[in-house]
Amino acid sequence: MHDIAQHAANFITLDTLNIVYLFLVGFVGGLVSGFIGSGGAFVLTPAMMSLGVPGLVAVASNMCHKFPKSLVGALKRAKYGQVDVKLGVVLGISAEAGVLYGAGIQEKIKAAFGDAGSNLYVSACFVLVLAVVGGFVLIDAMKSRGSGMQNAAEKKTRLSLWIQSINIPGTMVYFKSLNARISVLFTIPLGFATGILASTIAVGGFIGVPSMMYVLGAPSLMASATELVIAFVMGLGGSFKFALHGLVDIRLAMIILAGSLFGIQLGAIGTTYVKPFMIKIVMGVIMVIVLFSRALMVPVYMSQLGLIGKLSESTSKILSSTSFAIMIFALAVGAFIVLRSMWMGHREEQQLAVETVKSIA
Numbered sequence: 001m002h003d004i005a006q007h008a009a010n011f012i013t014l015d016t017l018n019i020v021y022l023f024l025v026g027f028v029g030g031l032v033s034g035f036i037g038s039g040g041a042f043v044l045t046p047a048m049m050s051l052g053v054p055g056l057v058a059v060a061s062n063m064c065h066k067f068p069k070s071l072v073g074a075l076k077r078a079k080y081g082q083v084d085v086k087l088g089v090v091l092g093i094s095a096e097a098g099v100l101y102g103a104g105i106q107e108k109i110k111a112a113f114g115d116a117g118s119n120l121y122v123s124a125c126f127v128l129v130l131a132v133v134g135g136f137v138l139i140d141a142m143k144s145r146g147s148g149m150q151n152a153a154e155k156k157t158r159l160s161l162w163i164q165s166i167n168i169p170g171t172m173v174y175f176k177s178l179n180a181r182i183s184v185l186f187t188i189p190l191g192f193a194t195g196i197l198a199s200t201i202a203v204g205g206f207i208g209v210p211s212m213m214y215v216l217g218a219p220s221l222m223a224s225a226t227e228l229v230i231a232f233v234m235g236l237g238g239s240f241k242f243a244l245h246g247l248v249d250i251r252l253a254m255i256i257l258a259g260s261l262f263g264i265q266l267g268a269i270g271t272t273y274v275k276p277f278m279i280k281i282v283m284g285v286i287m288v289i290v291l292f293s294r295a296l297m298v299p300v301y302m303s304q305l306g307l308i309g310k311l312s313e314s315t316s317k318i319l320s321s322t323s324f325a326i327m328i329f330a331l332a333v334g335a336f337i338v339l340r341s342m343w344m345g346h347r348e349e350q351q352l353a354v355e356t357v358k359s360i361a
Contacts, residue, residue: 088229098195134287
């Protein structure tokens with residue numbers, strides 16, 4: 001009875017407003033996910049936490065909803081030839097090990113410091129990772145656009161060319177997305193790091209996508225699509241691990257999944273109309289905005305743990321409300337950029353078709 005009561009305490013009460021809110025959040029999260037390849041949990045996890053869901057439960061429930069959604073997205077983008085299944089499975093295996101290790105760390109923090117400790121850990125990781133990865137991706141996208149390279153083929157980094165030049169007998173595998181043979185030994189640390197991050201904030205795409213692009217040399221379209229395969233492998237094992245400890249709120253997972261399955265289809269279609277640099281811009285912009293949302297909550301959790309002076313109730317409410325508003329703004333911006341990119345790309349394609357017909361006539 002004690003275990004049942006403890007598990008029930010992790011779950012929030014859902015009313016009609018919360019259900020509608022979660023469904024819409026799932027839709028936008030799916031839209032962004034299908035477009036940039038990440039599971040979309042960098043907006044979904046904060047969205048759940050804003051409703052009072054403990055950080056660890058939000059991470060676990062997000063991971064549960066992610067693997068079926070990722071499968072749908074991967075199958076959709078595979079039709080466009082954007083998925084490297086072999087690379088996704090190879091990275092996914094080591095990522096699974098990272099998920100199991102990271103889940104153990106999460107559970108120990110919750111046991112030692114409670115929900116406030118878990119929330120602080122998740123939020124601090126969000127801020128750190130979003131600042132580093134989001135800033136890097138956004139700067140890289142701006143350089144590509146500013147140098148007029150948006151219509152050109154993406155160039156491989158020096159690091160990826162070096163890795164592709166290393167020959168370690170017995171470990172070399174050809175990957176179509178790289179158009180090269182590399183040692184699978186290089187994929188192990190990348191996959192493991194992706195898995196640890198996924199079990200920490202429910203999204204490993206922050207490491208998975210950039211590592212495939214900048215470390216291994218995959219094009220951004222194929223990296224974002226292949227990440228969906230990795231997310232499926234990680235989510236399957238991670239969900240089982242967290243569920244064994246009563247940390248998966250299946251209600252939240254199913255509501256968000258219902259909304260995201262619509263969004264991810266639309267987002268995946270959008271990738272066929274846009275230039276590679278636009279995917280980087282969407283990813284970077286959303287990351288930076290969500291960064292500020294999570295950063296505002298760090299003092300609240302630190303106050304609850306007694307690490308800083310106790311904040312007044314009004315101050316905590318202001319910080320929480322502002323954090324929530326910024327997160328909603330991030331969702332709106334992401335949806336706007338994706339939908340606008342799709343509309344502009346589709347219009348350009350139609351204009352090109354008309355011009356082609358006229359030139360033939």
